[in-house]
Amino acid sequence: MFFVSGLRCPKVLVNSILAVAVGMLSGCVSTPESHQHSAHNQAVATAAAADFELDGYYESLPSLGKKGYFVEQLAPEVYFFSTGIYNNLFFVTPEGVVITDPIKGKGKLLKQAIREVTSQPVRFMIYSHSHLDHIGDAYLFAGEGVQIVAQVETGKALRKYKDRNRPVPHINFGTNYTLSIGGISIELIYPGEGHGKGNSIIYIPSRKVLMYVDVATPKSVPFKNFAYTIDIASHTRGIEKALKLDFDVYVAGHLHRTGTRQEMEEVLAYHYASKEASIKAIKNVSYLKLRAKTKTKDIENLFGEYLTEVAEQCYQILKPEWKHRLMGFEAFTRGNCDIWISYHRTHKAP
Ligand SMILES: [Zn+2]
Known part of the structure; x- marks a missing residue:
């Protein structure tokens, strides 16, 4: 590391x-x-x-070698698997293996990684959420003796999609579920919609390890438009809820490495900072002044120019502090500002 x-x-x-x-x-x-x-x-x-x-800040992806993945034991029973861009956890116990999020196109590598560690069969498969990129290889693990576990909303979405690559869960939980196997307890917690309906925290209290996908990639600005989050306030609340749990290490679904509690706190601080910057930018940019200057006659274009200018100001406010702290600043900050600006327009005016 x-x-x-x-x-x-x-x-x-x-x-x-x-x-x-x-x-x-x-x-x-x-x-x-x-x-x-x-x-x-x-x-x-x-x-x-x-x-x-x-x-600004960046971390280079280390070589994946011929295998094309990394495996790292984080604690007894707890293994981290990463293909560089995507990652997940699997658990090896005397009563069988529990996997999480069989990443699309990487299921065979996950099988190989598990075989490096144990010959125990897979008994449970946990979906963090329904998104195709994270669980698109679930079909490779589904079958007799494998119980699939996911939050109710994830189950609903998958029954609607009817995707053979993402079989529907056998166990559909509401707010909390405890999976006990081979001496460890895996807690599944639904903190609310956040990144998407059903997106749940996978938490192993005894090992102080947590997995929360697509919500707070370490040392990174949230993905484009907050990874298409519909409810940004709930997304922020999800991170606050995760931070109430006692953990040292977390798995974000992305990146070649795990993150620390401090790194999750840092992403949360960026949420607060970008919200605040968007409010300042709304106050700084005058729609009437822009209307007086614009060359466009199309009212929709004018509104577009206004929103672009507000997002630009928000980006400029954040740049001195955050460009050198988090990856993806140049790529995603204006889009993140856009999400907050829409939130203030439609949900809660500053
Ligand atoms: Zn997702």
Whole structure:
């Protein structure tokens, strides 16, 4: 694990010569520099500064090797599986294996990863939510002896989709469900709609490990338009509820690594900051002034110009603090601002 928690610097700082060059630029590290290396360091510094300006904070994806995935034991019975972009947990007990979220196109790799650790059969399959990208290979694990568990809303959605790749759950829970197997208890908790109806927390209290998918990717700005969340306030509340649980490590459904509690708190802080920035931006941008200046005669275009300007201002407010803290800032911040702006227009005016 190469990430240095709490270091507000690009990831390159921690393991390469760039540490010296960028550190000098950013004040993250300070190291004496010899004269003979100064020209080289200058060139590296220039390149790193360009990356820094373009991307802000980032972590490079480590090599997946020939296997195409990573497996890491997080605690007794608890294994982390990642294909770099997507991830999940599986549990190995003397009474069988429990898997979560068989990622679309990666089910065979998950089978291989499980076989690296145990010859026990899969007994349970938990869906975090109904989305195809996360559970699209469920059919590879479904069959005799495998019980599928999901929240009621996930079950409803899957019965509607009639997708053979995503078989419907056998066990449909409401707010809470405890799956006890082979000496561990896996708690399933529905914190409300958030990222989508049915999206549930998978929590192992005895191991202080939690999985909550598509809600708070570590060191990352929420995905485009908050990953298409319909109810943004409920999405924020979901993270607040997750943080009430006692955990040290969490699995976000995405990224090559797990996250820490502090990293989930940081994403929540971005939720608050982007909400606040959107309110400021709404107050800063005058629709009437924009109307006086615009060249368009189309009232819809005018409204579009106004919303674009508000999102731009919101992005500018967030940039000094967040660009160098979270990945995806350039890609997703304006879209996230858009979601809050719609929320203020339709749900709760500032
Ligand atoms: Zn999703």
